Amino acid sequence: xxxxxxxxxxxxxxxxxxxxxxxxxxxxxxxxxxxxxxxxxxxxxxxxxxxxxxxxxxxxxxxxxxxxxxxxxxxxxxxxxxxxxxxxxxxxxxxxxxxxxxxxxxxxxxxxxxxxxxxxxxxxxxxxxxxxxxxxxxxxxxxxxxxxxxxxxxxxxxxxxxxxxxxxxxxxxxxxxxxxxxxxxxxxxxxxxxxxxxxxxxxxxxxxxxxxxxxxxxxxxxxxxxxxxxxxxxxxxxxxxxxxxxxxxxxxxxxxxxxxxxxxxxxxxxxxxxxxxxx
Amino acid sequence: xxxxxxxxxxxxxxxxxxxxxxxxxxxxxxxxxxxxxxxxxxxxxxxxxxxxxxxxxxxxxxxxxxxxxxxxxxxxxxxxxxxxxxxxxxxxxxxxxxxxxxxxxxxxxxxxxxxxxxxxxxxxxxxxxxxxxxxxxxxxxxxxxxxxxxxxxxxxxxxxxxxxxxxxxxxxxxxxxxxxxxxxxxxxxxxxxxxxxxxxxxxxxxxxxxxxxxxxxxxxxxxxxxxxxxxxxxxxxxxxxxxxxxxxxxxxxxxxxxxxxxxxxxxxxxxxxxxxxxx
Numbered sequence: 001x002x003x004x005x006x007x008x009x010x011x012x013x014x015x016x017x018x019x020x021x022x023x024x025x026x027x028x029x030x031x032x033x034x035x036x037x038x039x040x041x042x043x044x045x046x047x048x049x050x051x052x053x054x055x056x057x058x059x060x061x062x063x064x065x066x067x068x069x070x071x072x073x074x075x076x077x078x079x080x081x082x083x084x085x086x087x088x089x090x091x092x093x094x095x096x097x098x099x100x101x102x103x104x105x106x107x108x109x110x111x112x113x114x115x116x117x118x119x120x121x122x123x124x125x126x127x128x129x130x131x132x133x134x135x136x137x138x139x140x141x142x143x144x145x146x147x148x149x150x151x152x153x154x155x156x157x158x159x160x161x162x163x164x165x166x167x168x169x170x171x172x173x174x175x176x177x178x179x180x181x182x183x184x185x186x187x188x189x190x191x192x193x194x195x196x197x198x199x200x201x202x203x204x205x206x207x208x209x210x211x212x213x214x215x216x217x218x219x220x221x222x223x224x225x226x227x228x229x230x231x232x233x234x235x236x237x238x239x240x241x242x243x244x245x246x247x248x249x250x251x252x253x254x255x256x257x258x259x260x261x262x263x264x265x266x267x268x269x270x271x272x273x274x275x276x277x278x279x
Numbered sequence: 280x281x282x283x284x285x286x287x288x289x290x291x292x293x294x295x296x297x298x299x300x301x302x303x304x305x306x307x308x309x310x311x312x313x314x315x316x317x318x319x320x321x322x323x324x325x326x327x328x329x330x331x332x333x334x335x336x337x338x339x340x341x342x343x344x345x346x347x348x349x350x351x352x353x354x355x356x357x358x359x360x361x362x363x364x365x366x367x368x369x370x371x372x373x374x375x376x377x378x379x380x381x382x383x384x385x386x387x388x389x390x391x392x393x394x395x396x397x398x399x400x401x402x403x404x405x406x407x408x409x410x411x412x413x414x415x416x417x418x419x420x421x422x423x424x425x426x427x428x429x430x431x432x433x434x435x436x437x438x439x440x441x442x443x444x445x446x447x448x449x450x451x452x453x454x455x456x457x458x459x460x461x462x463x464x465x466x467x468x469x470x471x472x473x474x475x476x477x478x479x480x481x482x483x484x485x486x487x488x489x490x491x492x493x494x495x496x497x498x499x500x501x502x503x504x505x506x507x508x509x510x511x512x513x514x515x516x517x518x519x520x521x522x523x524x525x526x527x528x529x530x531x532x533x534x535x536x537x538x539x540x541x542x543x544x545x546x547x548x549x550x551x552x553x554x555x556x557x558x
């Protein structure tokens with residue numbers, strides 16, 4: 001892996017450039033992005049040059065697409081005539097089924113889907129951090145497990161390890177079902193909680209009765225719809241199923257409110273919360 | 280207000296003693312609690328002596344009941360023959376309708392319900408802090424607004440202001456309906472999320488796909504059932520109604536998943552979350 005290109009140098013793309021550099025990658029890192037993003041990424045040292053997509057695909061051995069989901073799908077669709085044999089194209093999109101279906105249209109062995117489970121409340125290259133992926137899961141989603149065995153994929157995985165990421169292998173379908181539960185469900189609950197509180201309170205000062213618990217539970221509600229719009233559009237059915245499952249569970253727990261049997265619900269949820277913090 | 284008694288010197292009770300002291304209260308602060316809690320509260324300087332309830336009621340001008348909810352109700356029930364005219368009895372219980380109904384059995388003007396919206400993940404007097412109530416809401420719940428006008432109540436309010444609390448006046452019924460939405464609903468959502476994630480994931484390593492959002496949203500799930508058991512037992516109907524309202528809202532939002540109209544839900548929830556942080 002001599003040259004890397006990153007399309008979309010926002011928080012994730014810029015952090016990947018910074019992380020590679022810190023881990024000892026010495027080749028050129030090219031950025032493909034809007035002029036403003038390129039300027040920010042150059043300023044923080046995440047990339048060495050901004051280039052058009054065509055030049056990036058001509059020069060790079062590894063191409064990371066760190067754009068919004070629908071932009072990734074669009075970029076993949078324009079890539080087939082440009083990509084060189086032996087180049088690995090991967091991505092950082094938050095849903096995988098639609099992206100990996102589009103990636104499968106590239107020559108065999110070219111595309112390997114991915115999803116780093118990292119983020120911050122701030123966006124943009126200026127917020128990039130070399131340590132963003134340290135100790136965080138980076139999911140790889142081969143449509144066929146053999147995709148992981150080719151030399152470019154093996155080299156990419158070794159760089160992921162060097163930047164401190166923990167690799168988790170899931171199929172695209174399994175990934176989308178799992179993140180519908182672990183990521184998209186929490187987001188929708190936070191948003192729905194915000195809407196419910198807003199509609200239920202009858203006077204502005206009642207909001208003063210909101211404690212630290214409500215603060216925690218509404219942090220995700222401040223997420224940008226720009227990002228979530230793509231996620232929900234490309235994972236509609238798994239998210240609907242996750243919400244359906246949640247509603248069924250909440251109905252059952254609601255029936256146990258005030259009954260000592262609710263202790264088992266608290267115990268089970270607390271055990272999950274502790275496992276999550278240990279994992 | 281020359282002498283104060285605090286029944287239940289856990290986190291809230293001990294913090295109230297420390298806060299009064301720091302705010303300039305120089306009279307004796309008596310604790311009524313188990314021997315272990317008294318020892319901890321004496322060690323951190325939250326109280327000056329541990330005494331039986333009878334002695335506390337004989338000596339104190341202000342009595343704060345900072346016990347679990349069902350213990351507060353029990354203590355109030357035993358107090359009528361012991362309380363002196365002119366003593367103000369107040370409490371720190373998280374639900375108010377049942378407590379204030381029991382308090383109404385004391386001589387008129389004796390009881391004024393309260394609920395400091397403060398807490399920490401750690402319990403016990405050793406975790407007490409003089410600054411715990413600073414900038415936090417302390418709800419007062421008179422059954423009749425005239426309860427706030429008597430001299431002992433006015434003096435108590437001035438001490439609440441001196442320890443930095445922000446006073447919010449709600450009727451007991453309004454309090455319980457509001458906290459069902461702002462506090463009990465978030466708790467039940469976090470617990471239900473923990474149970475849903477636990478039941479939905481099919482392999483232990485899928486939990487690695489949980490990001491910072493899931494961590495936030497499951498913090499409350501680690502709360503002690505010992506505390507929540509009393510809250511849910513004394514606020515069953517308002518919590519059921521809050522969960523019902525949430526489920527209705529979630530059903531509507533679920534139907535809009537993948538549709539651009541979901542942006543209005545995100546906007547409304549984000550606006551609420553920001554107002555909450557400014558209030």
